[in-house]
Amino acid sequence: MATGRTHRPATRSRGIPEATVARLPLYLRALTALSERSVPTVSSEELAAAAGVNSAKLRKDFSYLGSYGTRGVGYDVEYLVYQISRELGLTQDWPVVIVGIGNLGAALANYGGFASRGFRVAALIDADPAMAGKPVAGMPVQHTDDLEKIIEENGVSIGVIATPAGAAQQVSERLIAAGVTSILNFAPTVLSVPEGVDVRKVDLSIELQILAFHEQRKAGEGSGGAGADVDADTEPGADAAAGAAPVAAVEPPAGRAAAAAAAARKGGPEGDVPAVMPA
Amino acid sequence: MATGRTHRPATRSRGIPEATVARLPLYLRALTALSERSVPTVSSEELAAAAGVNSAKLRKDFSYLGSYGTRGVGYDVEYLVYQISRELGLTQDWPVVIVGIGNLGAALANYGGFASRGFRVAALIDADPAMAGKPVAGMPVQHTDDLEKIIEENGVSIGVIATPAGAAQQVSERLIAAGVTSILNFAPTVLSVPEGVDVRKVDLSIELQILAFHEQRKAGEGSGGAGADVDADTEPGADAAAGAAPVAAVEPPAGRAAAAAAAARKGGPEGDVPAVMPA
DNA sequence: CACTGTGAACACTTTCACAGCT
DNA sequence: AGCTGTGAAAGTGTTCACAGTG
Numbered sequence: 001m002a003t004g005r006t007h008r009p010a011t012r013s014r015g016i017p018e019a020t021v022a023r024l025p026l027y028l029r030a031l032t033a034l035s036e037r038s039v040p041t042v043s044s045e046e047l048a049a050a051a052g053v054n055s056a057k058l059r060k061d062f063s064y065l066g067s068y069g070t071r072g073v074g075y076d077v078e079y080l081v082y083q084i085s086r087e088l089g090l091t092q093d094w095p096v097v098i099v100g101i102g103n104l105g106a107a108l109a110n111y112g113g114f115a116s117r118g119f120r121v122a123a124l125i126d127a128d129p130a131m132a133g134k135p136v137a138g139m140p141v142q143h144t145d146d147l148e149k150i151i152e153e154n155g156v157s158i159g160v161i162a163t164p165a166g167a168a169q170q171v172s173e174r175l176i177a178a179g180v181t182s183i184l185n186f187a188p189t190v191l192s193v194p195e196g197v198d199v200r201k202v203d204l205s206i207e208l209q210i211l212a213f214h215e216q217r218k219a220g221e222g223s224g225g226a227g228a229d230v231d232a233d234t235e236p237g238a239d240a241a242a243g244a245a246p247v248a249a250v251e252p253p254a255g256r257a258a259a260a261a262a263a264a265r266k267g268g269p270e271g272d273v274p275a276v277m278p279a
Numbered sequence: 280m281a282t283g284r285t286h287r288p289a290t291r292s293r294g295i296p297e298a299t300v301a302r303l304p305l306y307l308r309a310l311t312a313l314s315e316r317s318v319p320t321v322s323s324e325e326l327a328a329a330a331g332v333n334s335a336k337l338r339k340d341f342s343y344l345g346s347y348g349t350r351g352v353g354y355d356v357e358y359l360v361y362q363i364s365r366e367l368g369l370t371q372d373w374p375v376v377i378v379g380i381g382n383l384g385a386a387l388a389n390y391g392g393f394a395s396r397g398f399r400v401a402a403l404i405d406a407d408p409a410m411a412g413k414p415v416a417g418m419p420v421q422h423t424d425d426l427e428k429i430i431e432e433n434g435v436s437i438g439v440i441a442t443p444a445g446a447a448q449q450v451s452e453r454l455i456a457a458g459v460t461s462i463l464n465f466a467p468t469v470l471s472v473p474e475g476v477d478v479r480k481v482d483l484s485i486e487l488q489i490l491a492f493h494e495q496r497k498a499g500e501g502s503g504g505a506g507a508d509v510d511a512d513t514e515p516g517a518d519a520a521a522g523a524a525p526v527a528a529v530e531p532p533a534g535r536a537a538a539a540a541a542a543a544r545k546g547g548p549e550g551d552v553p554a555v556m557p558a
Numbered sequence: 559c560a561c562t563g564t565g566a567a568c569a570c571t572t573t574c575a576c577a578g579c580t
Numbered sequence: 581a582g583c584t585g586t587g588a589a590a591g592t593g594t595t596c597a598c599a600g601t602g
Contacts, residue, residue: 089495216368
C-alpha cells in the first residue's frame with residue numbers, strides 16, 4: 001500500500017489509480033474480442049499484447065481489482081469481462097444526452113458502440129429551431145428549451161457537448177443545474193464546473209498540435225540552437241524522411257517587437273479556435 | 280511511445296516533458312484569446328486560470344521552454360504566443376489527410392480550427408467509390424486507390440484515421456508505407472505501428488466508460504473511502520449539482536459460472552465496439 | 559513589492575524481479 | 581513448469597515554498 005497519504009480506510013482498498021481506470025476500457029475491448037472468438041482463457045502476456053500495453057502493467061492493474069487470475073493458467077475471459085464491466089459501472093444503463101447536433105453530434109449519435117455498452121442515447125438536443133423534429137440516427141432532435149425537462153425525466157447524469165465553443169460553457173451550466181454530473185466535452189473550451197462534476201475533454205486540435213510537436217522533432221533540428229533531439233523518441237528505424245516533411249524554415253527568434261509582429265500575423269480569420277461543428 | 284533507453288546525456292537538454300507538451304496547446308489557446316482582446320501581458324495566475332491549470336504548474340511548464348516572463352510583471356502575450364507556436368511546430372504548415380469520410384470524417388473536414396492553426400487538409404480519402412468526387416467541406420473526396428500518390432505528392436506526414444475499426448490497421452499501414460509518421464486515430468482499435476511512428480488515439484467509448492466509472496462512485500458507495508474525484512481542475516464554485524443519479528444496484532458478485540453467464544448475456548449485437556462512423 | 563523561476567518534497571505511475579500458488 | 585500477484589526500485593509528474601529579480 002505504500003505511503004498512505006492520509007488515512008485510507010484499511011478496508012478493501014477501493015482506490016483504483018486513475019491511470020488504471022483509464023486502461024480498463026482497453027482491456028475490456030480486447031477481452032470482448034476474445035470472448036467472441038470463444039477463447040476461454042488468456043495469459044497476461046497475450047492480453048497485454050492485444051491491448052497494446054506490457055504485461056507487468058496489466059497484471060498490476062488487475063491486482064487493484066482483486067485476484068481474478070489463476071496462477072499457472074491465466075485469466076478466465078468471461079469472468080474478467082464481467083468483473084471489469086462491473087468495476088466500470090457498465091452493468092447498469094447510462095442514459096446520455098448529446099447537445100449540439102451538427103456534423104459531429106450526428107456522428108456521435110450514429111455511433112453504434114454507444115448502445116452496445118451500457119450507454120443509451122436518451123435525447124439529441126440542438127439550439128437550432130430548424131433542427132427540431134428532424135430525425136438523426138432514428139431519433140427526433142429536440143430543442144434546447146426542453147433540456148432541463150429531458151434531463152430530469154430521463155434521469156440523465158452524463159452529457160455530451162458537441163456545440164460550438166461559444167455555447168459550451170452555458171450548455172454545461174444548464175446540464176449541471178438539471179442534474180448532470182459527468183460531461184464529455186468536444187468543444188474546444190475549458191469548462192469551468194463546480195466540484196463534484198467530472199469533465200473529460202476530447203479536442204482535435206490539441207491532439208494534432210501534440211503530433212506536430214513530435215513530428216517537428218523527427219524532421220530536422222539536427223543542429224543549432226535547439227540542441228540535439230535529445231529525447232531519443234525512437235530510433236528512425238524506418239527512415240523518417242520518407243514523407244518529405246514540410247521544409248518551411250522556422251522564423252528565427254528576434255527582438256520582442258519583431259516576434260510579436262510575427263505572432264500577430266498568424267492570427268487566423270476565425271476567432272479563437274472555432275467550434276468543431278457549425279450548428 | 281519511445282522506449283527511453285539507458286543513459287540520457289546530461290547536457291541541459293531540450294527534453295520537454297510529455298505532460299508539458301500536452302498542455303502547451305491549452306496555453307496557446309488561452310493566449311490567443313487574450314491576444315485578440317489586445318491584452319498585452321498576463322501573470323501566471325491569470326493565464327493558469329484561463330487554461331484551467333494551477334499557476335505553479337504553468338510556471339514550471341514555461342520554465343522548460345526558457346525564461347520568457349518578466350519578474351514582477353508577467354508574460355508578454357504576443358511573445359509567448361510566438362514562442363509556444365514555434366515550440367509546437369506551428370510556424371510551419373502541416374498538410375494532413377483524413378481517411379474515412381463518414382459522419383465523423385466529414386465533421387473533421389469541416390472543422391475550422393484545422394486551417395487556422397498550421398494544419399491544412401490536403402485531401403479527403405474514402406474507400407467507397409460512390410463517395411469519390413463528391414464534395415465535402417468544399418473539397419472532392421478521393422478514392423483510397425490514390426492514397427499513396429496523394430501522400431507523396433503533398434508531402435503529408437500526419438494522417439487522421441476516421442474509418443471503421445476493421446479498416447484502421449490496414450489504412451495505417453498504407454499511410455506509414457507512403458511516408459506518414461504521425462497518426463491521429465479515431466477508430467476504436469489498437470494500432471500496431473513500427474517504431475518512430477507516433478499514434479494518438481481519440482476514443483469516445485473509452486471516455487464514456489471512464490466517466491461511468493466515476494459516476495458510479497458518486498452514486499452509491501457513500502460509505503467507503505474514495506471521495507475525491509478525478510481532476511480538481513478549476514476553483515471550487517458552488518457545490519450545487521445534486522443531480523439524481525441512477526441508483527440501479529450493481530449485481531452482486533457470484534461464483535465463476537454464474538458470473539460468466541451474466542457476462543455472456545451482455546454480448547452486444549454488434550461485434551467488437553464498432554466504428555464511429557459507417558463510412 | 560509583485561511576480562517569475564526553480565530546487566526540493568511529495569505523489570503517482572511504470573517497471574523489475576521474484577515469491578508463491580496451481 | 582508456468583503464470584499470477586506484488587513488494588521494491590526507478591521514473592515521471594505535481595506541488596510547495598522561497599530565493600531572485602525587474
